[in-house]
Amino acid sequence: xxxRRNFLTAAVGVAAATGLAACAKKDEGGSTGxxxxxxxxxxxxxxxxxxxxxxxxxxxxxxxxxxxxxxxxKFSDAQQKQENQISAxxxxxxxxxxxxxxSPVVVTGWDAVLKEAKAKxxxxxxxxxxxxxxxxxxxxxxxxxxxxxEGRRAGKILEKVLEKAGHKGPVKIAQLEGTTGAAPAIxxxxxxxxxxxxxxxxxxKIVVSQxxxxxxxxxxxxxxxxxxxxxxxDVLFAHNDDMGIGAIxxxxxxxxxxxxxxxxxxxxxxxxxxxxMSEGKINxxxxxxxxxxxxxxxxxxxxxxxxxxxxxxxxxxxDFMQDQAKAALPSRKY
Ligand code: AHR
Numbered sequence: 001x002x003x004r005r006n007f008l009t010a011a012v013g014v015a016a017a018t019g020l021a022a023c024a025k026k027d028e029g030g031s032t033g034x035x036x037x038x039x040x041x042x043x044x045x046x047x048x049x050x051x052x053x054x055x056x057x058x059x060x061x062x063x064x065x066x067x068x069x070x071x072x073x074k075f076s077d078a079q080q081k082q083e084n085q086i087s088a089x090x091x092x093x094x095x096x097x098x099x100x101x102x103s104p105v106v107v108t109g110w111d112a113v114l115k116e117a118k119a120k121x122x123x124x125x126x127x128x129x130x131x132x133x134x135x136x137x138x139x140x141x142x143x144x145x146x147x148x149x150e151g152r153r154a155g156k157i158l159e160k161v162l163e164k165a166g167h168k169g170p171v172k173i174a175q176l177e178g179t180t181g182a183a184p185a186i187x188x189x190x191x192x193x194x195x196x197x198x199x200x201x202x203x204x205k206i207v208v209s210q211x212x213x214x215x216x217x218x219x220x221x222x223x224x225x226x227x228x229x230x231x232x233x234d235v236l237f238a239h240n241d242d243m244g245i246g247a248i249x250x251x252x253x254x255x256x257x258x259x260x261x262x263x264x265x266x267x268x269x270x271x272x273x274x275x276x277m278s279e280g281k282i283n284x285x286x287x288x289x290x291x292x293x294x295x296x297x298x299x300x301x302x303x304x305x306x307x308x309x310x311x312x313x314x315x316x317x318x319d320f321m322q323d324q325a326k327a328a329l330p331s332r333k334y
Pocket of ligand 1: 055129267268
């Protein structure tokens with residue numbers, strides 16, 4: 001992704017964008033002032049949807065953190081549709097919120113609406129996912145994970161999984177991709193491929209790869225089709241736990257043992273993923289932390305106050321092998 005690759009470590013000043021954002025604006029109810037007259041920061045947040053356990057945890061984190069911070073949160077769920085997100089953002093612009101935050105369902109197609117926000121001096125903070133834009137000034141910062149690195153980590157942890165399983169010879173890999181055009185789908189695939197190309201050009205091969213749209217139902221359906229066309233798959237790399245869990249159902253329905261006949265690496269680290277891993281059905285999980293709410297609220301406040309923030313605020317995450325699952329499960333927060 002353009003913006004992630006060109007990650008700017010330099011901090012960017014946002015005073016210009018926020019100075020006017022703090023000026024009096026009309027909200028839907030006709031009251032003026034940033035906060036609708038009660039002094040609270042008004043944050044318009046457009047969520048991707050409710051496609052996965054990760055997303056539910058992310059939504060809860062944002063809502064709880066906004067409450068904790070005393071913000072007036074305007075929240076909308078786009079049901080994984082870009083047009084819904086664009087309408088929500090337009091509505092936040094009309095309402096004159098102080099700051100707009102959103103987790104873009106796909107990377108492209110945002111310039112027009114972001115320009116509208118900029119014209120109204122409303123700063124935009126990206127959370128979780130990035131966008132591709134020709135004008136970097138259209139958003140202030142991204143609070144979220146390094147998905148390319150998650151893909152690389154998945155590749156590296158697969159080496160350990162194969163070694164532990166005593167797998168020798170060529171490795172036939174099935175990949176369940178996230179939503180087509182979404183940053184985590186593009187970047188996780190890219191990072192994983194980097195490891196393949198660099199270290200396993202001769203022995204690893206992706207034999208099938210298709211989107212499961214980050215959902216359990218999608219994972220199950222696509223994995224069932226994979227098994228029809230490629231019954232001898234050795235490994236499944238699923239871009240999230242939910243698709244991995246759906247795939248496990250398809251693998252079992254086909255009379256195979258997930259985690260043994262087909263080795264499975266997923267991304268996220270939600271509780272259900274850890275449960276499947278503690279049952280021996282997932283071999284390793286690359287964590288992607290959804291608890292972005294507190295960091296987001298901190299950034300929103302800084303942006304509103306015209307303070308300087310980093311261009312990309314990254315999230316700390318870990319990797320887990322199957323033998324760590326039982327011990328880690330009780331302390332999983334999501
Ligand atoms: O953008 C983060 C991804 O979106 C998560 O990995 C996935 O579960 C979610 O739907």
